[in-house]
Amino acid sequence: MTTPHPSPRTFSTTQLVLLAVVAAGFLVAPQLIVKAPNEPTMGMVQRIFYFHVPCAWQTMIGAFLAGGASAMYLFRGSQRARQVAIAAAELAVLFGLCVLLTGPLWARKAWGVWWQWDVRLTTTALLWIIFVAALFAERYGGPGGPRLSAGLMVFGAADVPMIYISVSLWRTIHPKTSVVPTLDPAMRIALWTSVLTFTLLFVVLMSLRMRLLRQRDQLAELKMRAEDAGLFDD
């Protein structure tokens, strides 16, 4: 019988340290973003970029992790891999939502429209829908739900390289990835600080979500064994 060892504290020491670094990052990043020069063509609205791009990268990291872990779960049946897949998929959905909302806010000003059925935008929306579907399958899919969800996540992860290279392969109106090395040094510092902060935030959220999933699984197993042993019959 697996005995759970729940920590009495909500956060572990490592998580607390990481949270402190993330908080510091979120204090410093806005200052760097304010200090960064205005982009001459787009003006102030270009500053959405400093949150939009890091969110997009976290979405891709989450989708890749979820896809890889799902493949491990499908082939080896590892429960830990399933937990990693669920946590990463949730983060892909969370950051994907941020990408899909901040992008149109920028586009309304830069392009004059909220949305275009551009290849990059469409494939990103598709990725988000696939992962939402996977999470629904996991939660409401019944006994076969986890396997169906894992299959969807592998399928969704295959969309990630497509999103990345879409701006190079097809003629799109979305800015290309090659724009990052050409940025002004002050803009680059603001962007990389944001990227680092969001990556650390991803790690913290991932570890917290993993812990919650692990504890829930342990609790469910414990309850089931206690009932099987007839401990709570009266």
Next chain:
Amino acid sequence: MQNLRSKSRWSRGLLLLALVSAPAFADEGPSPGALQKRIETPPPATATQPAVVAPAPAANPAPGQPDKDGFVQENRPMMGPTVDESIPAGPLLATAYGFVWLAVLGYVVMIGRGLRRVDSELSELDQKLSKLVSKS
């Protein structure tokens, strides 16, 4: 033989079609002679009838109105910044940053509540087990 007869019927049909449709293409452009004549004779400019006939109003809709294909002509210059200056950037920027903060905060709160619920369920289970142990 049958084949030859069919071919000649086809060629006669094509010739007839060409003759019938010829007037339809006759207005595509004037012959060189007619063009010369048009240059030499001045156009009959009268007060009631303009010399150059303007296109029908349906072909050139009023500004801001969609044409027959549903396209609205835009009067913005082709060159220069593409940014629509009429939309203020501040609220868009604030909404974008605010949404990211709210989404992350909401997720952290959700995880925190989940962790607290699991902790309370575990302690409840622990209490039940302790009672059972003490009874036995």
